[in-house]
Every structure is written in C-alpha cells, then in structure tokens.
Amino acid sequence: MKKTPSLTDLVAMAGAELTPTDRRIAQAVLAEPTLLAFGTVSHLADQVGTSRPSVVRFAHKLGFQGYTELQRQVRAEVSRRLVRPSERIRNDETTDTSAHQAINDAIDSVFEIVQGLDIAQLVKPIVEANQVWVLSGETSRAGAIAFCSGLSMIRPNVHLLDDRSISNELSNAGSGDTAVVFDFYRYRRLVVTATRLLAQSGVRIVAITDGPLSPLVELTDNWCEISVPAIGPFDSSVPVVAIAELLVSKIARELKGKTTERIDRIESLWESTETFFQ
Amino acid sequence: MKKTPSLTDLVAMAGAELTPTDRRIAQAVLAEPTLLAFGTVSHLADQVGTSRPSVVRFAHKLGFQGYTELQRQVRAEVSRRLVRPSERIRNDETTDTSAHQAINDAIDSVFEIVQGLDIAQLVKPIVEANQVWVLSGETSRAGAIAFCSGLSMIRPNVHLLDDRSISNELSNAGSGDTAVVFDFYRYRRLVVTATRLLAQSGVRIVAITDGPLSPLVELTDNWCEISVPAIGPFDSSVPVVAIAELLVSKIARELKGKTTERIDRIESLWESTETFFQ
DNA sequence: TCATGACTGTACCATATGTTACACTATTGA
DNA sequence: TCAATAGTGTAACATATGGTACAGTCATGA
Numbered sequence: 001m002k003k004t005p006s007l008t009d010l011v012a013m014a015g016a017e018l019t020p021t022d023r024r025i026a027q028a029v030l031a032e033p034t035l036l037a038f039g040t041v042s043h044l045a046d047q048v049g050t051s052r053p054s055v056v057r058f059a060h061k062l063g064f065q066g067y068t069e070l071q072r073q074v075r076a077e078v079s080r081r082l083v084r085p086s087e088r089i090r091n092d093e094t095t096d097t098s099a100h101q102a103i104n105d106a107i108d109s110v111f112e113i114v115q116g117l118d119i120a121q122l123v124k125p126i127v128e129a130n131q132v133w134v135l136s137g138e139t140s141r142a143g144a145i146a147f148c149s150g151l152s153m154i155r156p157n158v159h160l161l162d163d164r165s166i167s168n169e170l171s172n173a174g175s176g177d178t179a180v181v182f183d184f185y186r187y188r189r190l191v192v193t194a195t196r197l198l199a200q201s202g203v204r205i206v207a208i209t210d211g212p213l214s215p216l217v218e219l220t221d222n223w224c225e226i227s228v229p230a231i232g233p234f235d236s237s238v239p240v241v242a243i244a245e246l247l248v249s250k251i252a253r254e255l256k257g258k259t260t261e262r263i264d265r266i267e268s269l270w271e272s273t274e275t276f277f278q
Numbered sequence: 279m280k281k282t283p284s285l286t287d288l289v290a291m292a293g294a295e296l297t298p299t300d301r302r303i304a305q306a307v308l309a310e311p312t313l314l315a316f317g318t319v320s321h322l323a324d325q326v327g328t329s330r331p332s333v334v335r336f337a338h339k340l341g342f343q344g345y346t347e348l349q350r351q352v353r354a355e356v357s358r359r360l361v362r363p364s365e366r367i368r369n370d371e372t373t374d375t376s377a378h379q380a381i382n383d384a385i386d387s388v389f390e391i392v393q394g395l396d397i398a399q400l401v402k403p404i405v406e407a408n409q410v411w412v413l414s415g416e417t418s419r420a421g422a423i424a425f426c427s428g429l430s431m432i433r434p435n436v437h438l439l440d441d442r443s444i445s446n447e448l449s450n451a452g453s454g455d456t457a458v459v460f461d462f463y464r465y466r467r468l469v470v471t472a473t474r475l476l477a478q479s480g481v482r483i484v485a486i487t488d489g490p491l492s493p494l495v496e497l498t499d500n501w502c503e504i505s506v507p508a509i510g511p512f513d514s515s516v517p518v519v520a521i522a523e524l525l526v527s528k529i530a531r532e533l534k535g536k537t538t539e540r541i542d543r544i545e546s547l548w549e550s551t552e553t554f555f556q
Numbered sequence: 557t558c559a560t561g562a563c564t565g566t567a568c569c570a571t572a573t574g575t576t577a578c579a580c581t582a583t584t585g586a
Numbered sequence: 587t588c589a590a591t592a593g594t595g596t597a598a599c600a601t602a603t604g605g606t607a608c609a610g611t612c613a614t615g616a
Contacts, residue, residue, distance in 0.1 A: 019563060034360065037316070038353050041604060051565045056605060067604060075316050081360060082312065099527070100389045103520065104382065111378045142424040146515050149419060153512070187555035211308060212290035213301055215555055225286065231520075232527025234431070237424050241519050242381060242509075249377070249510025297593060319574060329595050334575065345574060 007033065007074055010062045018061060024048050025058045029074075036074045041067050102229035106239040109227055114246050121222050122247060125204040127254045129178035131157040133198065135166070135191050139228065140182035143208070143240030147180065150248035154255055166194055175202035182240060184210045184228055195219055208243060285311060285352055288340045296339060302326050303336045314352045319345050377514075380507035384517040387505055392524050399500050400525060403482040405532050407456035409435040411476065413444070413469050417506065418460035421486070421518030425458065428526035431544060432537040444472055453480035460518060462488045462506055473497055486521060 005013070011026045018026065028048050029036045035044050045052045059070040126132060132151065136144030148160045161169055173179065179198045183191045192215050199205050205220035210228060217223050226243055228235050283291070289304045296304065306326050307314045313322050323330045337348040404410060410429065414422030426438045439447055451457070457476045461469045470493050477483050483498035488506060495501050504521055506513050530537055548554060 021564070034353070034357050038357075040602080042602085052604080053566090053606080054564065057564090075312075078360065079312050079316075082356065099524070100385075103385060107378070107381060107385065107516075111375075138427060141427060142420040142515075142519050145423050146420040146519075149416060150512050185556075189552055189555045192555045212286050212293075213296075213304055213308075217290045218293040223290075231523040232530055234428050234523065234526060234530075236520075236523050237420075238385075238516055238520050238523065241420055242514075242516050245509040245512060245514050245516065246377070248512060252510055252512075299594070318572080320572080330574080331576080331596090332594065335594090 004073070004076070006077060007036075013063075014061050021048075021050050021054045022058050022061060024050065025055060033074055033078060036071060037078045099229070099231045103231070103236060103238050106227050106229040106236070107242055110239050110242045110246070113224055113226070114243070114250075119224075119247075119250060122206050122224060123250045123254055125178040125206055125222060126151075126180065126247070126251055127155075129157075129204070130176040131159065131173065131178075133169075133173055133177060133179040133203070134158065134160045135179060135181045135183070135194060137183035137186075137188040137191050139184055139235045139237050140208070140240050142237040143182045143244040144180075146241045147182070147244035147248060150245060151251065154248070154252045161194070163190065166190065170194060170197060173198055173201060173203050178204040178206060180206045180208070181216055182208045182244070183214070183216060184226075184235070184240075185214075187215055192216065208240065282351070282354070284355060285314075288351075291341075292339050296336075299326075299328050299332045300336050300339060302328065303333060311352060311356060314349060315356045377507070377509045381509070381514060381516050384505055384507040384514070385520055388517050388520045388524070391502060391504070392521070392528075397502075397525075397528055400484050400502060401528050401532055403456040403484055403500060404429075404458065404525075404529055405433075407435075407482070408454040409437065409451065409456075411447075411451055411455060411457040411481070412436065412438045413457060413459045413461070413472060415461040415464075415466040415469050417462055417513045417515050418486070418518050420515040421460045421522040422458075424519045425460070425522035425526060428523060429529065431541060432526070432530045432533055434540070439472070441468060444468065448472060448475060451476055451479060451481050456482045456484060458484045458486070459494055460486045460522070461492070461494060462504075462513070462518075463492075465493055470494065486518065 008030065011018075011030065014022075025044070025048050028044070035047055039047070041052045041055045045055050048055075056067050059065075059067045062070060064070040064073070132155070134144050134148050134151075144160060148158055152158045159165075159169060177198075179195060181191065181195050187209075195205060195207075195216060196219060199219045205216070205222065207214070207216040207220050207223035208226060209216045209223060211217075211225050214223075224243070226239050228239065230236060231238075286308065289296075289308065292300075292304075303322070303326050306322070313325060317325070319330045319333045323333045326333075334345050337343075337345045340348060342348040342351070410433070412422050412426050412429075422438060426436055430436045437443075437447060455476075457473060459469065459473050465487075473483060473485075473494060474497060477497045483494070483500065485492070485494040485498050485501035486504055487494045487501060489495075489503050492501075502521070504517050506515075506517065508514060509516075
C-alpha cells in the first residue's frame with residue numbers, strides 16, 4: 001500500500017484512456033523524468049512535438065489538477081532517489097541507532113571523497129615537502145594526532161603544532177614546507193590565523209575541513225570536505241581520523257621504498273628503548 | 279582539471295567576496311541542492327530568509343549571468359547523479375575497498391559491544407571518580423585525545439598523561455580516582471607499568487584494549503575489547519575513537535543536568551577569549 | 557453524403573518569475 | 587563627527603509560464 005504511487009503507476013492507472021499524444025508524452029517522461037522534474041510545459045511539449053495544452057491535459061488524465069501538481073509529485077520522487085541509499089533506509093525505519101548510521105554515512109562519504117576526488121592533489125605537497133607542519137582545532141585534534149603518528153613513521157620532519165608550540169615554531173616554517181590543517185566549524189581563530197601566516201610565507205597548505213565556506217578554503221586549492229556526524233551531543237572526530245589515516249596510507253604508497261626503511265628504523269629504535277611491552 | 283566545476287567548487291572560488299547573506303544562501307543550497315535545482319528565486323529567498331535580489335546577486339558572484347543560468351548548471355549536476363548513482367563504485371582500488379570494509383566491520387562491532395556489553399560497568403567508575411586519569415599507547419593516542427576532549431566538557435578533573443607528565447603526575451592519583459587506559463598489542467611498557475602502579479594505589483581502572491590476553495585485563499574487571507582494523511599498512515585508530523566518543527556520550531547522559539552548567543561556563547570562557555573564528 | 561464525437565492545436569489571459577534600478581541602513585575610516 | 591562605501595531590501599517591469607476557452611481536424615457510423 002503505497003501512499004504516493006510512482007509515475008509509472010500513475011501512467012498504468014490512466015491506461016486505456018490515454019490518447020496517442022498522451023502516450024507519446026508518457027513515453028518521453030518515463031524515459032527521462034528530468035524532462036518533467038526540471039522542464040516547463042513548453043519545453044516538454046516541444047520535446048514531444050506537441051502543444052502545451054496537450055501536456056496539461058496529460059497531467060489531468062493522471063489525476064492532477066494541472067502540470068504544476070504533477071511536477072511537484074515527480075520532483076518528490078526524484079528527490080528521494082537523490083539521497084544516499086543508507087539514508088533512505090534510515091528514514092524508512094525509525095530506529096534509534098542514529099549515531100551508528102550517522103557514523104557509517106560519514107565513513108562512506110569519506111571513502112567516496114577519497115575515490116572520487118583528486119586525492120593526489122592532497123598527497124603531492126606532503127610527499128614533496130621539506131617539513132610538514134600539522135595544525136588542528138578541537139574536534140579535529142584526534143585526526144591530527146592520528147595523522148602525525150602515522151606520517152612520522154614514513155617520513156621525517158613532521159611537527160604537530162599545539163597552542164603552546166605554535167608561536168615559537170611558526171617562524172621555522174618557510175617555502176618548500178607544507179602545512180596540513182584540520183579544522184571545522186567554529187573554526188579556531190588561532191588555527192586560521194596561523195594558517196594564513198604560513199600561506200603568506202610560502203608554505204603550501206593542505207586543508208581538511210567541512211566545506212567551501214570554511215575560512216581555510218580561500219588559502220589553498222588543496223582541500224577536502226568532510227562531513228561531521230554527531231555522537232550524542234558532541235561532534236564526532238571519527239571521519240577526520242579515517243581521512244587522516246587514509247591520507248597516510250596514500251602517502252606511504254607514494255613514498256614506497258623509503259618508507260619501509262624508515263619504519264624498520266623506527267621499530268628497532270622503539271625496541272631498543274623498550275617502548276613496547278611484548 | 280574539471281570541465282564543469284561543481285557547486286562546491288564554485289562557492290569555494292567565490293570564497294572571500296561572499297557577503298554574510300551570500301554565505302547563508304550558499305549554506306542552504308549546499309545542504310539541500312534541490313532548493314536550487316527545483317525551487318524558484320522567491321522560494322529560495324524565503325527559505326534562507328532574505329530577498330529575491332540577494333539570491334540573484336549570489337548567482338552573479340558565482341560567475342553566472344543570473345539565477346536561471348546557475349539553476350541550469352545545478353540541474354545538470356543533479357541529473358548526472360541521477361543517471362549513475364553508483365559513481366562510488368567507479369574506482370575499484372582494492373586497498374581502499376578492503377579498508378572500507380574493515381573499518382565498517384570494526385565500527386559495527388564497536389556498536390555491538392556497546393549495546394551488548396554492560397557498558398554501565400565502564401561508565402560508573404568514570405562518573406563517580408574524583409579525578410580521571412587518561413593513559414594511552416601510540417595507536418590509541420587519538421582515542422585518548424577524543425575521550426579527554428569530550429570528557430573535559432562535561433566533568434572537571436580530567437587529566438591526559440603523556441610520556442613527559444606521567445612521572446610527575448602519577449603521585450597525585452589515589453583512591454577515589456579512576457584511570458581510563460587505551461592500549462593495544464605491542465602494549466606500551468610505560469602505559470602498562472603506570473597502570474599497574476595506579477591500580478596498586480587504589481585507583482579504579484577502566485581499560486579499552488584488544489582482548490583477554492592484554493596485560494591490562496588482569497588489572498581490572500572493567501575492560502572492553504576492540505578490534506583494530508588496518509588502513510593500508512597501518513593500524514587504524516578509528517574504532518578506538520568511536521568507542522571513546524560513545525563512552526563520553528553515555529557518561530554525559532549519566533551526568534545529565536550537572537553538565538549544562540559546566541558547558542555554559544566553558545562556552546562563555548571561549549567567547550571572552552575569542553577562541554573561535556566565527 | 558452528412559452528423560457526431562473524440563482529439564489536438566491556436567489564441568488569449570492572469571499570474572508568477574527573473575531581473576534591474578534605486579533607496580535605505582550599517583559599518584568603516586578619517 | 588561626518589563622509590564614503592559595502593550590503594541589503596523595496597518597488598517596478600518585461601517576460602515566461604501554467605492554464606483555459608474555442609476552433610479546427612480527423613475518424614467513424616448512418
């Protein structure tokens with residue numbers, strides 16, 4: 001029992017009482033629903049090769065008061081198809097595992113971005129950099145930590161800047177370096193201004209942030225958008241950590257030969273200082 | 279080099295020269311592109327709470343001759359998404375998809391644990407604690423950061439112990455306190471020994487670790503098992519961060535009313551120190 | 557053959573829509 | 587404090603749009 005019958009259903013219902021012209025319209029519209037979702041009466045009429053009134057009559061036959069109403073119906077249908085499949089499920093079953101869903105969606109979108117976007121754009125400056133400086137806001141701190149932790153294993157000269165070290169260390173950065181900045185809405189003033197300073201001194205910027213409206217975006221072309229879900233009342237850093245680790249793995253692949261050597265070195269260093277328990 | 283820049287790209291390009299109203303429009307449109315694809319100037323203006331001319335000006339700022347042209351662009355973008363919704367599967371780099379799978383599985387198991395296990399066992403000592411001490415190994419550092427960051431918002435006396443502070447601070451811990459320890463295979467010697475010392479001085483231990491064989495397990499009954507997936511050649515901290523944030527949200531629910539007062543204080547502090555950019 | 561009815565296009569209208577010019581307001585800098 | 591400027595809304599306008607009445611066309615049956 002559907003509350004809203006689909007366009008196909010409506011055409012089927014109208015069925016027998018459709019005139020030849022109606023059928024041509026139906027055919028066109030079923031093949032390309034955007035004609036109806038986006039187009040005007042005139043446009044659709046032209047496409048089908050008929051007159052505007054015929055289109056309106058078609059809408060009447062389908063049980064609508066006019067073209068406008070039919071269009072509204074089709075647009076709703078199209079909108080539903082646009083949202084992510086998992087979201088569709090969530091909307092259907094109102095479970096209270098919303099945090100779980102939100103995180104899964106966010107993770108999915110992270111991988112989507114990594115595959116779709118030109119990730120090499122983000123990786124290249126980090127690989128080539130003389131020194132790498134990492135900055136982060138509050139919710140993104142965990143991501144920055146994960147990034148530094150991983151990146152330190154595969155290349156030298158990785159520095160994590162926090163509130164204390166930032167003012168001292170900033171002067172050591174210069175042309176040939178790259179700064180990787182993690183920050184999200186309620187963008188931290190200190191982080192933004194520091195990034196701006198770095199950009200001005202010729203440091204290449206790679207930004208992980210939450211959208212084109214972020215103040216970080218205007219400082220670089222190498223940025224990537226991450227959506228931040230909520231766990232309970234707080235913003236989650238899970239997706240940030242995920243993208244951070246993905247970046248590291250991409251960089252590792254790029255560095256190839258040099259990488260294994262360095263990891264071995266670090267591992268032996270750790271073992272010699274008895275950092276590990278087993 | 280994209281032939282047709284996406285809406286996101288366009289907003290990013292316009293960047294700095296967007297007025298506050300422009301940004302409100304951009305935000306609305308990025309969150310819900312159908313507003314632009316389907317809606318009229320009036321409708322969008324109403325949704326955003328502005329006037330029609332502002333919407334048209336927004337289109338101009340993005341480099342279009344008018345709203346109509348901007349709409350055409352967005353419709354094309356939306357149409358593309360309708361035709362091939364499986365754009366995600368396009369690139370099949372096996373490393374990514376397997377990492378994706380691994381992370382999703384790990385996240386799933388985290389939520390299973392949280393729902394299945396008696397999570398109250400972990401939450402209770404933290405809620406009741408006089409002071410909370412947080413320790414972590416290397417891969418779990420990000421989780422510890424996330425945990426501290428969240429927990430500090432909702433209760434006082436949360437201390438993150440790192441290699442430097444651990445020897446000094448350890449003596450401040452005692453009966454009535456709780457230590458939350460994150461550590462995984464290749465257990466960090468410093469963390470394990472410190473935890474043992476804490477346990478001996480009557481500090482309650484909550485451990486997030488990787489199984490019953492962990493040296494942390496023999497120090498407490500309040501522990502929970504997390505599986506660590508791999509992203510490329512590295513261990514991922516994503517599940518640790520997830521469980522950390524889930525713990526925080528559970529604790530927040532437990533503390534209920536007491537938290538709001540503290541959060542308000544922190545907020546006003548942030549405001550007076552102008553911590554944030556916007 | 558004509559009459560009937562269904563089907564389709566033309567002509568027209570009220571309204572909604574995108575757009576522009578202009579006026580008002582708030583903010584900035586001297 | 588005042589002038590200048592950027593930002594935003596009001597008013598007006600030409601056009602596009604959905605809708606309807608009416609006329610023309612075609613097929614069918616007597």
